[in-house]
Amino acid sequence: MIQRIQSVYLLLVTALLTSNIFLPVGSFLDKNGMLYPFTPLHVALPSAGLNYTPWGQLALLILGALISVATIFLFKNRKLQIRMCVFNTLILAGYYIVFLLSMLLTKSNTQTTYQFSLGLCFPLIAMIINYLAIRAIRKDENKVRAADRIR
Template sequence: MIQRIQSVFLLLVTALLTANIFIPVGSFLDSNGALYPFSPLNVNLPSAGLNYTPWGQLSLLVLAALVSFATIFLFKNRKLQIRMGIFNMLIMAGYYIVFLLFMLLTKGRTQASFQISFGLCLPLIAMILNFLAIRAIRKDEDKVRAADRIR
């Protein structure tokens, strides 16, 4: 049953979240006019002495990608598949909360401003695709229940 439309949606969610790990989600612009990219793999802001990996964001992206990929193979248990999809939506919402906290704390430590990049939109697109997958799974569940009532 991997050829179902929800499986395609979930596979796209996995691809978007995996790509978001490597794509910069924004850039810090320090007072000298230098632009420093910020991705979930690395933050490098020499003026503030920051050069590390934001593990909270990285772990949430990896977890969400793994959950969406594992959800594809739960097609025999549609109720669990729906629950995993909802859990994945919560993880992606948590990613945005952690990102916002990290950005505000970093801006508080430095005089750098932050510019948002396209990479920040990828988890939002993944959330929309995940919602569409949940909706398609619910339609399948309704069809199965309707067929069981006819028997």
């Protein structure tokens, strides 16, 4: 189970998404030159009176991490494992949509500028690693089918 390469890939996806919850995905710069970090856990702009948690982003990151952990244990059903990886990739694409909406709405309401951070790349890296996991699972499925044909 864990010795397969797709399990390592899925663990990497889980680690990236879990760490992305706590890392800033960017920061808002107000007209006074103050930087305010924007994380999926918390956004605070005291000058504009904003202090909230972007629940959509947080929920999608947690859901993506849980799905990738659960996918590891579906090693006996490779077709379902592939579907779960594709679903996880769609969830991460949805994360970027929710992020853009949240960032643009906050930016337009507060008259600030936005600076991107390295944490914003983690879901994209997780999507790429998810694709590598799908390829490895398909390779396993092809090996099993070839072994069944030989019997």
